[in-house]
Amino acid sequence: MTSYTPVERQAVVSLSGIFSLRMIGLFMILPVFAVYGTALEGATPLLIGLAVGAYGLAQLLLQIPFGLMADRHDRHRLIIIGLLLFIVGGLVAAASDSIWGVIIGRFLQGAGAISAVVMALLSDLVRDENRTKAMATVGMSIGLSFALAFVIGPLLADAVGLSGLFLATAVMGAFALLVCLRYVPRAGRAERQLPTHYLPHLLTMLRHPELMRLNIGIFCLHLVMTACFVVLPPLLVSAGLPASRHGWLYLPVMALALVALVPAVIIAEKRRRMREIYLLAVMLLGLSMLLLALGHAGLTGLVLAVALFFFAFNLLEALLPSLVSKLSPAGGKGTAMGVYSTCQFLGAFLGGALGGALQGWYGVGVLFICLAVMVLLWLVGAFAMRQPAYLHSLTLRPAEGGVSNDLLERLRAAPGVAELVLLPDDGDIHLKIDRLHWRAEVLEGLPVSVVG
Template sequence: MHDLHSERMSGSETRAAGGLALVFAFRMLGMFMILPVMATYGMDLAGATPALIGLAIGAYGLTQALLQIPFGVLSDRIGRRPVIYVGLLIFAAGAVLAANADSIWGVIAGRVLQGAGAISAAVMALLSDLTREQHRTKAMAMIGMSIGLSFAVAMVAGPLLTRAFGLSGLFWTTAGMALLGLLIVAGFVPRAAGHLQHRESGVAKQALLPTLRHPDLLRLNLGIFVLHAILMASFIALPLALVGQAGLPKEEHWWVYLTALLVGFFGMVPFIIYAEKRRQMKRVLLGAVAVLLGCELFFWQFGSSLQTLLLGTVVFFTAFNLLEASLPSLISKVAPAGGKGTAMGVYSTSQFLGAALGGILGGWLFQHYGLSGVFLGCAALALLWLAFAVTMREPPYVTSLRLPLSAAALADAGLAERLQAVPGVADAMVVADEAVIYIKVDTQQLDRTSLERLIEPAPATC
């Protein structure tokens, strides 16, 4: 059996991972750059009210949530690239529509259309087609990092670009980045020899119902739903608090977000290391949700000066970054063998629905109850999450493997059951039409020799 970490990524794998990470980053930049500026600059648009500003911020989440899984399934049928090209063109068209809008409704329509370019699942599937098994986790991590980085850049670039070119300039930049992403896929990302059927990176219909019934996956889906609802709602209140309560001109907000994101990023690292190394993920998750709840109450009670708002925002982003990084890792651990792709599809849909609800709810609360209403509403959401998260079990600390099987091994009806008896194997599932077995193992307890003896008939190809 081959060593899963022996060789380096090939040149074409590096190009695929790097190119697709850039496509993700450009698209996410376009989604996120509006967050820090819409509440302050959007009020100049005809017909703007706080509730409609909230709808403009969250609207993309509705179409993104609806189309995310169907676009992934479509990419299995007609190919990854056509779906990605069409998705990026739809996204660019939405940005152009918003750039030319002179009313809040035009911007909302543009954001709805942007969200309809739901290519995340197709990009992940193309990445699976272009990378070998032993490097896929690394490639997925590159995309994860690009999303985190694009969020950080967006918080700073959004206010700076809007200050220089206005809201329409921001949307034109977004359209340009989508087209640049299209050129990267067309010219830089290598061609795939064919589709890889892969249950870890795509949605499998058979796994959908068990995923929706899985109690701990449901808790994690509620978590990402609430996290993004709080983020969107907070970004209606925070920019307005910085202007109204702290007297900081909207052109200067970028340095507050830059400070908060930098400190927040380095602040979360020790907690992530502690959670993984000491196997204390539940404790760290609960702590971060409690801190998020505390931040919203702190904003409500003390958010009247620049110093307190800056302090609260720094702590808020430390907790937010920690949760944003931990939740996908928890999904990977908790999802059954061969079910990670489906679990991540449902998780992403929950995330976008949360973003939609947060924008709409935050705008409505501000219109009717002011800043206090938004902060207390976010605190209530965090409290709801905490109540559900307390009851989750400590996750299994396992790694997913996907190993090829020979015809003889495939014909062995009891293979999965015997594998589950091997010390350190938490779950196993044979998928005949892929000629592979998906296994979840605890690397600290795994009896590697017994595992290899059982799967020895497999050809050592990846």
């Protein structure tokens, strides 16, 4: 696997840091809000649920618009706007003593729907051969943020109360903004060759068969995750693990899962086994649901199932966005990531409702069996996925005479050229090449020079 360049390393570290700060701020509300939120003026169980879901609802509504804008506008600037909305939302929620104020604050935090923009910028800054590794790092940061948040949230809420907790989310957003301003590199070659109208471009992304398969995957993954966490905490309590110690279970289990993730990602990329590792992860996720269905009454069974679940979940979180990036058409990366993130939040939103409903109607055993069946259906559909092309980026700078149609046609016809994009911002020609078939000699005599 190719090593990171200094710019790639800086991009991965800084953008993962932004993800982590935002996610810790958001996740640490979850294990405490249902308890502390009852003290807010006008609070009811329904409105408390709405306050928790307001962030996800805003993300659901705005992921695609942010993704569309990411394909036409400065992605760095869009991240700054999203972080400012996140900070303002945290301050509004911290200053509120009513449930409706918190709902507005949480919605504002979610309105900064920059997940797709961050992923698209990361893809701009990291070469194709390092993209899976970079996405895995982001996935690890999200997973660790989840575990840390469930440890930090109850402790911080006990010390400073709910308002202090929301203020802490705003502070984390401010740190993320500082990281963005000072450390995130500017993309020199953002792919933004779009049609004039957004709607046809969006419809192309929605109809793309490979992307549709991946969007179904992220929908199922987050539906399973949120449905599980509706019922797992009380199951752990019933099995003898107090709620105050749940975070200390998640943290080591997640850490071990992330360690096991590294060799799996290396095999997927270096040995070109992306499809096989992806299918294996889906199988393991289904197996974890079966273990929960059969062994949810005992602590040992729960811990084993949770460990297997987190390994499969984190592996899929690493592979899915990388696959979307590899398979999205030229110039459509931001929009494809926007659709992907929307499916993710839709799955999370519906997973909570499905988990609560099935638990109440039929019990947790039936819930886990239903989730296992859903994963099985996902696996059946995933078998039709083709192996992604293992392409490398090559940027050419035309001579002073500019770009001619003859030059573009000769490049398109060259062996090993899988994709060609003329970048209008700087006039460079961006190629995706298969090194098994590409020959550098084809550039001899052409009025171009290799950039970088």
